[in-house]
Amino acid sequence: MENLSAKYGKTLNLDKLTSYCPGCGHGVVTRLVAEAIEELGIMERTIAIVGIGCGGFSHHYMDIDAIEATHGRAPSFALGYKLAMPENIVFTYAGDGDTCAIGLGDLLHAANKGMPITTIMVNNTVFGMTGGQMSPTTLVGQVTATTAKGRDTALQGYPLLVPEMMRSMEGVKFLARESVATPKAIRKAKRSIRKAFECQVRGLGYSFVEVVVPCPTGLKMRVRDSYARCANEMTDYFKPQVFRDETEQVDVA
Amino acid sequence: MIQETLFLKNTETFAESLARCGVKYHFAYPITPATDVMKRMAVILPRYGGQMMQMESELAVSSALAGAACTGKLVATSSSGPGLTLMHEAIGFMCAAYLPCIVVDSMRVGPGDGDILGAQSDYFVVTRGGAHGDYRTVVLAPSSGQEIADLVPHGIRLAYRYRIPVVFVIDGVSAQTTESTTLPAYNDYSAEFDTSGWAFTGTKDHAKRALITGSYSHQDGYEMNERLRAKYEVIRDKEQMWEQDGVEDAELVVAAFGIHGRMCRDLVSRMRADGKKVGFIRPITLWPFPDRAFEALGSCVQNILVVEMNLGQMVDDVRLAVNGRIPVHFLGKTGGDLPMYTLADMIAEADRLLGE
Numbered sequence: 001m002e003n004l005s006a007k008y009g010k011t012l013n014l015d016k017l018t019s020y021c022p023g024c025g026h027g028v029v030t031r032l033v034a035e036a037i038e039e040l041g042i043m044e045r046t047i048a049i050v051g052i053g054c055g056g057f058s059h060h061y062m063d064i065d066a067i068e069a070t071h072g073r074a075p076s077f078a079l080g081y082k083l084a085m086p087e088n089i090v091f092t093y094a095g096d097g098d099t100c101a102i103g104l105g106d107l108l109h110a111a112n113k114g115m116p117i118t119t120i121m122v123n124n125t126v127f128g129m130t131g132g133q134m135s136p137t138t139l140v141g142q143v144t145a146t147t148a149k150g151r152d153t154a155l156q157g158y159p160l161l162v163p164e165m166m167r168s169m170e171g172v173k174f175l176a177r178e179s180v181a182t183p184k185a186i187r188k189a190k191r192s193i194r195k196a197f198e199c200q201v202r203g204l205g206y207s208f209v210e211v212v213v214p215c216p217t218g219l220k221m222r223v224r225d226s227y228a229r230c231a232n233e234m235t236d237y238f239k240p241q242v243f244r245d246e247t248e249q250v251d252v253a
Numbered sequence: 254m255i256q257e258t259l260f261l262k263n264t265e266t267f268a269e270s271l272a273r274c275g276v277k278y279h280f281a282y283p284i285t286p287a288t289d290v291m292k293r294m295a296v297i298l299p300r301y302g303g304q305m306m307q308m309e310s311e312l313a314v315s316s317a318l319a320g321a322a323c324t325g326k327l328v329a330t331s332s333s334g335p336g337l338t339l340m341h342e343a344i345g346f347m348c349a350a351y352l353p354c355i356v357v358d359s360m361r362v363g364p365g366d367g368d369i370l371g372a373q374s375d376y377f378v379v380t381r382g383g384a385h386g387d388y389r390t391v392v393l394a395p396s397s398g399q400e401i402a403d404l405v406p407h408g409i410r411l412a413y414r415y416r417i418p419v420v421f422v423i424d425g426v427s428a429q430t431t432e433s434t435t436l437p438a439y440n441d442y443s444a445e446f447d448t449s450g451w452a453f454t455g456t457k458d459h460a461k462r463a464l465i466t467g468s469y470s471h472q473d474g475y476e477m478n479e480r481l482r483a484k485y486e487v488i489r490d491k492e493q494m495w496e497q498d499g500v501e502d503a504e505l506v507v508a509a510f511g512i513h514g515r516m517c518r519d520l521v522s523r524m525r526a527d528g529k530k531v532g533f534i535r536p537i538t539l540w541p542f543p544d545r546a547f548e549a550l551g552s553c554v555q556n557i558l559v560v561e562m563n564l565g566q567m568v569d570d571v572r573l574a575v576n577g578r579i580p581v582h583f584l585g586k587t588g589g590d591l592p593m594y595t596l597a598d599m600i601a602e603a604d605r606l607l608g609e
Contacts, residue, residue, distance in 0.1 A: 011282035044457040049320065052467075059463060065453045066466040067323055070346050076308065080317030083306055084278050084324040088455055106316065109309040 023223030025213020051094025075110035099110025114171015277443030325448030347382025366581030492596025499532030
């Protein structure tokens with residue numbers, strides 16, 4: 001068998017079959033994260049703290065130490081870890097349910113503390129693993145297992161714009177939303193994820209990247225249609241952009 | 254830091270003892286009557302190269318504690334009833350994850366928001382477990398400042414030997430008591446243990462490690478629980494601790510922990526001076542509960558009186574330990590201007606049971 005790590009680097013474990021569903025956006029984001037770690041040469045000192053849900057699988061495809069946290073608490077786990085071991089690089093990886101439903105308090109306080117940790121939030125607008133229930137980022141009118149007539153703003157409010165909530169936080173030094181809807185979008189997402197890690201390596205402060213992805217299974221859509229939705233309705237509301245990039249400033253690490 | 258005798262509030266004695274015995278990182282949220290632990294930690298930990306981190310809730314406190322414990326370094330937290338309730342998500346997690354840590358619970362009146370007065374009302378939640386699943390934490394119940402200082406090194410060793418959270422419980426009255434305590438010289442007791450075989454410190458010197466407490470197959474879940482069961486059986490067998498006096502020929506044995514346990518020494522010496530055959534058992538480990546102390550009681554013992562600052566919690570364990578062999582009576586209350594019994598109250602109840 002071909003030695004895949006010689007070609008793609010050591011971080012990504014390509015010999016392992018993923019348990020992501022066909023067409024799932026997690027596969028792309030997991031690879032981008034692994035590539036960022038590989039390119040920055042930080043594999044041996046990087047720790048993944050993953051959430052509960054499909055995002056929790058991500059560490060299985062990277063040959064780095066990993067901690068499967070309790071649901072929503074990965075940012076707090078990461079703060080404790082970073083305090084005790086500041087020389088290591090620690091990032092959290094979880095979906096929209098883990099990150100901004102049950103974990104929103106932990107997330108915003110971690111961001112506001114401004115310690116150099118990195119959060120990757122993979123937003124597919126739905127609770128995927130439990131079978132397609134509404135999440136805080138479910139679009140208005142979107143039909144899910146728990147919003148049979150579509151998300152009703154009178155009862156459920158509007159989809160949560162998470163990075164927008166961090167714009168006024170001084171300790172957040174890199175803040176972006178990207179998507180994996182098209183090859184071009186994936187290249188942009190790769191740049192932002194790498195910058196988010198770089199931000200931590202250089203000790204600048206907190207970094208956050210939301211990545212908008214399709215979930216064909218949870219949305220009960222064909223893969224092609226789910227990517228079209230990602231490129232249109234999803235990114236019309238969740239607009240990809242770099243909100244803040246202070247990685248150009250002087251190193252403080 | 255050298256060995257020294259200080260006149261301290263016992264919450265501060267916890268902070269001093271933990272820092273002097275190697276705790277580097279302390280996570281907490283303000284709550285009466287436990288706040289003095291974090292206040293003193295905030296001041297003293299930087300002198301030891303450590304840090305106290307205040308979090309936004311006890312939920313975040315215990316999660317950060319778990320994250321820090323993953324590095325193998327010695328970490329601690331302090332709280333009181335309502336805060337401890339929130340911490341149980343991560344306490345149960347740390348049991349499943351084999352993570353060592355120290356938790357200090359300064360017990361107050363509950364349930365609900367309760368009252369800030371001292372109580373012993375968290376016995377159930379610490380010995381039965383406030384989180385889901387079959388798990389245990391070691392629970393130590395010091396009854397004085399000096400016993401806090403003496404037990405902290407032992408607690409740290411238990412936390413690392415068994416890779417388990419160790420919970421110190423103290424009634425809020427003892428927590429607020431100011432008394433002289435001889436504090437130990439600095440020694441990091443966690444350094445006696447090699448954590449390089451399990452800590453999640455990066456793959457520089459080991460192959461990928463993943464901390465997984467969920468089961469990916471039903472067999473995984475079964476085996477995880479069987480490993481825990483085996484560990485808990487060892488702890489139950491080896492780690493029971495208690496103090497006792499006068500039980501050999503006693504007609505009445507008084508059982509109490511914490512401050513009422515401390516008062517039992519005076520109770521027994523006074524009643525013995527009057528020729529009354531009274532002894533006492535003061536559990537020091539609440540889990541594992543010192544069953545052996547009760548199993549060893551002779552046929553001379555006609556009654557056991559359990560005194561607690563709650564509505565009857567440890568009394569259940571005493572009843573299980575004697576298994577119907579000896580009648581077990583209970584004297585307990587919680588809350589009020591004086592949330593505990595005086596020595597005179599305890600002696601009066603003991604006299605009543607002696608038929609006097």
